[in-house]
Amino acid sequence: DSGVTQTPKHLITATGQRVTLRCSPRSGDLSVYWYQQSLDQGLQFLIQYYNGEERAKGNILERFSAQQFPDLHSELNLSSLELGDSALYFCASSLNSDRLKTQYFGPGTRLLVL
């Protein structure tokens, strides 16, 4: 158990809908990262927040947005969902903003868009 929690574990929705994925980092960690992993694909970095501020952006679609709240939990919002958005979405956390070696991953949210 990494200490990172993600809800929900599974999500099934329809095209055109909007969903929100939630992540609580490990106690004391200030950075939260979001990744997308499609079937047979590697991990695609989406976005990073550090202590409430956006720190880095990857290949995140304009239909997707995220935020980190004062209590450091984060939410990833996916809107106008398409079939291709079906994937495993991971959240990770780390103490600092630039520690690639110490990212702790949550169990993921499996999203299925029908």
Added chain:
Amino acid sequence: GQSLEQPSEVTAVEGAIVQINCTYQTSGFYGLSWYQQHDGGAPTFLSYNALDGLEETGRFSSFLSRSDSYGYLLLQELQMKDSASYFCAVRRDGQNFVFGPGTRLSVLP
């Protein structure tokens, strides 16, 4: 496109040694990490190299050559539970994190 390259699959037998290579092309290199991911599971951190040389952590070792933009993960005394996907990862300028496509390791009895 991908700026990291890894073999897609590697197969070895229990007790053997296997090496998974990773080559990268990225500006502003800050270090190479390795993660393990079992099917349906979350990635877990294995090893990290910021400087050239070998880092050893139990049965796992990782090597980096910054001049060659190359690294590898070495797994010794392979066990069945080591069957998983292994990803190398780097951080680029602007703190954009990039993971390799992953290498699927199958350990045979």
